[in-house]
Amino acid sequence: MSRREGNLEDPQADSSVSLLPHLEAKIRQTHSLAHLLTKYAEQLLQEYVQLQGDPFGLPSFSPPRLPVAGLSAPAPSHAGLPVHERLRLDAAALAALPLLDVVRRRQAELNPRAQRLLRRLEDAARQALGAAVEALLAALGAANRGPRAEPTATASAASAAGVFPAKVLGLRVCGLYREWLSRTEGDLGQLLAGGPA
């Protein structure tokens, strides 16, 4: 006869029950932060494309998807990974946010009077959601060991490239930033709901 406290047939129920209240609160808090930052990232992207001028803001705009050193797009298989593994990848991607500072410096040359854009890029580069996710994973016993971004190389490339490639690169970075934030929000939501490990 299985006792409710020791139900071995449902590991997920066991893990969810064993979550300490403060840890659950922390997950909830981090999820809220991810949600808020996702909204900010959408606003940042909208403002960015507006200031670069058409065709950046046009729906038909399809620039080359330039590879960004240290920051890749989510793989198609990302959604099928366990939530802890997804969160590890999320944290690694969010750690590459110094790339946003590279974009900010270039935009400070191209759009020096766009104070709101520059401030949003600066705020985005400073946000600590990646660190918060890593702390959660550590508390869950699944510390992040993923690769770190190398913004230096990209920064050098960005400064040497022409203006148009720099605009495209900034668009790519802002887009990836929004995409990873959205995935992080979703993955944290799943963790909060006691999704599959």
Next chain:
Amino acid sequence: MPAGRRGPAAQSARRPPPLLPLLLLCVLGAPQAGSGAHTAVISPQDPTLLIGSSLLATCSVHGDPPGATAEGLYWTLNGRRLPPELSRVLNASTLALALANLNGSRQQSGDNLVCHARDGSILAGSCLYVGLPPEKPVNISCWSKNMKDLTCRWTPGAHGETFLHTNYSLKYKLRWYGQDNTCEEYHTVGPHSCHIPKDLALFTPYEIWVEATNRLGSARSDVLTLDILDVVTTDPPPDVHVSRVGGLEDQLSVRWVSPPALKDFLFQAKYQIRYRVEDSVDWKVVDDVSNQTSCRLAGLKPGTVYFVQVRCNPFGIYGSKKAGIWSEWSHPTAASTPRSGLYSLFCEMKQKLLLGMSGLRFPIWKSARARAAGRASRGAESRARGRCGASSSSSWAGSRSTRTAPTSASASTTSGVPGCRSRTKPATSTGRGDPALGQTGHGERSCQISSRGAGHPPCHMETQRPNPNWGHLCTLTSGHLSHPQQELGWPLSSNGHNSSDSHVKPPLGAPQWGCVCV
């Protein structure tokens, strides 16, 4: 030809023959990673051009497999496809574009010129910067509010819009020695301003100028030389109060406080007052207000709302001979002059309206009249102070005020040059507080209606109501004349002012304030 020095980009544009303003640079851009196997390079990369000039650009395709063709390539500029007739295939792998009479750039980050493959994919891009060199900045003005800092502002050159990001830098140095310094706190009082917060010397001249720079060149303003002590100004005088002068219908009293920031310095402040009628845009300026903090405006229209402002000029600081800089005007303060005899005509019109309500009104009116008649007599003649049916001997119906409006003459004339009147008698409190102060309080600003004697309908009650912009005004209420407001007025100030007036307690529920129909 735009003024100012030409930058390197514009100077290079002058190398070709002047009759052929074509620009062709052979700068190779960075290879672009295309969505497919082919990439391309646009030349020139990110050129800077004068408005009205022409551009010849090329898009050279290369990639895998070799032998990529220029056939099918096309151009867009800021997202709009360019007409095919502007393009020309130079060779198998190069498509050229000729643009003439370029307009100023649409955005400061540059116009986006893009080379597309046949399928629409982006092969390469280049940003065009089309604009004008900066004009010489003009109209530099500087001021200090505390003799420690300095704020300056200027106007961009005549054309203003350069279509390119133009950087303005305020520079300053001590005239006789010292190095150039650059102001760092910009946009403090507008887009073209800068604030120097500290480390300024007194009794020695500074040279100040503005440098404007963009991709096409730079320009420098004329040098402004000044001593900090000569450009001192203040905040506007605080606590400006405007009030009536007793019952004088053509005067208002203005009082203010000298600016506290400079109270420790020896200077002779000058003040200016300006005022206008509520529905006018024409200000009258009182210029002769020297080192005093009050003024009486005269020659005003009775029963009129006036807006009044005051400003200060702290000239003569530490013996400076310069005129000083006027402060901003204080926030407008409003007040109204008492009404004149003309109002009686208006009251008469209202009385006729009362006729239609006589059935309801008489019982109340009679009782009020009876009460008034029972009090100590103050004279048989009714002094309808609202000048409604002023004659005591005439029936109220259709009576016309015979009381001479004491200020009718002055109301119909305007004073000549505005000026401050000397006080012949101190302004007494007649129950009219300062509208600007929003003073209320029973009797303090009340107007009083008194109407005694048979045949005189009561004046229409004026009630004061607060107005967020103007303080308290006397306005006319109409209707509801069977309301106890018809009754005689209520006490003024507790000091027994106007003791000849009837003294009736306000009816229950009536507002505390009424207005004197004068």
